[in-house]
Amino acid sequence: MATVQVSEAEKVYILHGIRDDLRVDGRGCEDYRHMEIETDVVSNTDGSAKVTLGHTAVLVGIKADIGKPRPGVPNEGYLEFFVDCSANATPEFEGRGGEELGTELSNTLYKVFNNKHSVDLKSLCISAGEHCWVLYVDVLLLQCDGNLYDAISVAIKAALFNTKIPKVHISADEEGGKEIELSDDPYDCMRLDVENVPCIVTLCKVGHRHVVDVTLQEKACSVASLIISVTHTGTVTCTRKVGGGSLDPESIFEMTEAGKRVGKALHAPLMKLLQQEESLGKTRQKVGFLG
């Protein structure tokens, strides 16, 4: 993750503030920064979303390709995640510098979605054992100011909501083989049900308290964080401890409980916002990248 140098005096200042539930920008310990979400920003993709969380900006593009199902599960499609840390975000990511962070982020995303209920993979099947939809979820980090996991998970949920997969018909051709036909109508498409897509909440241990949505300065004062991914029903799909420090078992229990609470509360407003944006249809004002 991009780092900033923080002096000892500043660390003490941040620590004391958090102890009294007052962060540097005036938020409480469990408040998020101002979040802006916009879907359908890139026209060449099947689904896309851009999320700006404070100064962190993330762009997700989803493309649906027809591929062969995995050997063990012939009647399911699958998702492939790839996170690219753009050198625009910080010069540390130039060349192969951002590769480590990108692999860490994509491996965590694989774990978060590694269960039966997040995305209905059976609906991605075209013909069992031969063809299925493969959703390539590509995440691009445009700006990095802490809390990448949360921004990425919200962007993926919004992009999956926005994804329009074309409907296909399978017909038998002359030699008896199967032929796939895409329907001619560009609006004839299948949408995904994103109710169960989890959102990731990152909680950092700063001093004796845990903090949601840290900025880079606050991150420099913490030694360990816990990533927890929560669905709208409160089911936890993945947890992970990151950072070079250790955590007390009691803190972990407190943090999981807080993470579950915060994560659960994130879903309802997000879905409402996405549906509202969708219902505006053509009258929606596109903000794009310069808003």
Added chain:
Amino acid sequence: MPTDTKRVRGPEASQSPSLFLCKPATVLPSRGPRADGRQRDQVDVRPVFVRCGLVSQAKGSAYIEAGNTKLMCCVYGPRETERKDETDMKCGRLIADMRFAPFSCRERGSWIQGSQEKDLSLMLHESLQPAVCLHKYPRSQIEVNVMVLENSGSILAHAVTCASLALADAGIEMYDLVLGCSMRQDGTSYMVDPSYVEESGCSDNQGGLTVAFLPSLNQISGLQSDGEMAEETLTAGVRTCIEGCYKLYPVIQQALSKAVRRAAPPPPES
């Protein structure tokens, strides 16, 4: 994808014969005792065989066997940092690397590190880092290499234990040993220290959890879970894994003191 020119690979389109089985693989029942006779819903870890000091060239090494899971770990260091631009003046670096032998799992793996291995190496690094006194080794690096010889479940947990034993055997200063324990939640019952078959089952409300624990300091240095679990199940699972670590502790301590005594026998009473 970089091609590995040093090793002879199988043909590109080869598949494991297990895909062509006539009858599906037996699904383990969710009730009743486990396949190897251990109990569900109890902290029943597999008996562990540990030995230190097997590799003569390495500064420290350890080998662990739990059921059919076999792992070995070698520690080299403290050495001069290879990449000069990353030398840290105030504390040392810990480099953890975990690899699978291609014959270790049911399906043949490749020698090139896949993303799963990179992820496990990162988890191993995060679990070991809080325990090692890196500030005592400025401008140096300590390398920990774990090789999985046979994967029969809970490899990350045993890798953490093996690596911390190897670090202790190498004489690297640590705050505490790091012990790993993993468990698998299957519906409403749980299984501690799952075997490979138990880990790869797939049903509703299934999840796995691995915890790396420092027993004397009562701190958790590594935590990873996947699959779907309720938050209460997760909390109960963490407590179960901590108990499993405490069960493992005396065995590891004994193995370490045996190794130290072998290396430096106490002076004879005279």
